[in-house]
Amino acid sequence: MPNARALPLSRRGLLATGGAVGLGALVTACGSKDAKGSDKSGGAAKKSGPWTFTDDRKTKISKKSTPQRVVAYIGSAAALYDFGVDKQIVGTFGPTTLKNGEPDKQAGDLPVDQVTVLGNEWGQFNVEKYAALRPELLITNMYDPGALFYVPDDSKDKILGLADSVAITSGRVSMLDPIKRYAELAESLGADLKAKKVVEAKARFEKAAETLRKTAKGSKIKVMACSASADLFYVSNPKVNADLIYFSELGVEFVQPKKLDQGGYFESLSWENADKYDADLLFLDDRTATLQPKDLKSKPTWSKLPAVKAGQITGWSSEPRFSYAGAAPLIEALTKAMQDAKKVS
Known part of the structure; x- marks a missing residue:
């Protein structure tokens, strides 16, 4: 899949740059609103009590409550939206919008005008904007073991230092597997898998x-x-x-x-x-x-x-x-x- 985004077809190539500066000060000063100034929170359904999820790296994420501010690779965000996760998605990265502002086809039915886009192309990930979103959880695909899709290698440590992350295996397995895992993840975030739309x-x-x-x-x-x-x-x-x-x-x-x-x-x-x-x-x-x-x-x-x-x-x-x-x-x-x-x- 080499293309104008410089994204290798293998989904494994070296990730491009996406650095940031002054993250400490930015996190301190970001306040209670996201990069667009909105106080976006909530989701499919607010759940009380602790939240845990074990991703496909076998990493168990535990929080005191269900994450309400999620940033996700666009394919992950679109899949979660299909399962009923909505307001919790505050930001995306990956091909979200076209140059004319219209949704990229990879955005599916996700309302892209309601999220902050951290970068549309391979290697683009605005870490300052990410920090300003006060993320509680980052979600992306994992086409090869340990490789977080569209998370640039040279800024990965900064990115992963700002919030917990969930990776879903999306390569070398049957498509039924990641579909099942996204359904499980969506349900953990409060989505109703028995909703008419999902059924x-x-x-x-x-x-x-x-x-x-x-x-x-x-x-x-x-x-x-x-x-x-x-x-x-x-x-x-x-x-x-x-x-x-x-x-x-x-x-x-x-x-x-x-x-x-x-x-x-x-x-x-x-x-x-x-x-x-x-x-x-x-x-x-x-x-x-x-x-x-x-x-x-x-x-x-x-x-x-x-x-x-x-x-x-x-x-x-x-x-x-x-x-x-x-x-x-x-x-x-x-x-x-x-x-x-x-x-x-």
Whole structure:
């Protein structure tokens, strides 16, 4: 997923800078309001008594009461919002808004105008703004063990020194695992998992999954999960991405790249070699900073791919939000694309 955010497809690259100065004075002077001046507190439901949660680093976080000021990676925030956590989310980091101020697709249904954005791009994390939010808890994904997604290495110690953190494993496991964990985390924060919105989303997800299973069972369509940048074409490994692992469990046949780059998330190919693998359907990374079909018309090898010639390309949300509401539409879109595709490879 190399793109304008300089975010490696592997989700493992060196995190960019995000320093801050004068944190001690800032924390002392930040007062009772957040960076936007609002006294935002509360959440899905205020819970009395102590709060504990053990994250996927096996770190147990204990507090005297349920955190009411949460800052989260945008995918984490969007997933928690789907499960019913709302007012507690006071800040986000990662691709939250576009240049025109509209929500990035990774924000899902989260009302982005109600949160403070600490940085939209890889390596951007405004530590001063973070401190001013008086955070009680930081939440993010963990695609590789110990690697806190979108938390820059060079300012990590400052960031983690300001509040407790929760990391949810989001790579090398089936997508069902992080969905379950975000549900558990949301419930601990006061969300009602029996709320109509959540129950209906889960039912939609389960129906979509069963439809994909039936579709895949009778299909000979081979799918290639991929991402495009100006210089390279990336073929993703279906054995490490959580969504691809789950889709494979449902019976979808993916192209398996043979010469994986370090970390195992993908094989990077020069555009001259972009036709190395045959596929009937391209599952193309559709995040806002990756190249899309309209951007790739000048690439001769792209235009010669059988799936491209047949117009068999569908968007892939390669950083899915791990909730039933977030995942169901992704499953439905892949199912329809497979149903509409014909064998071309």
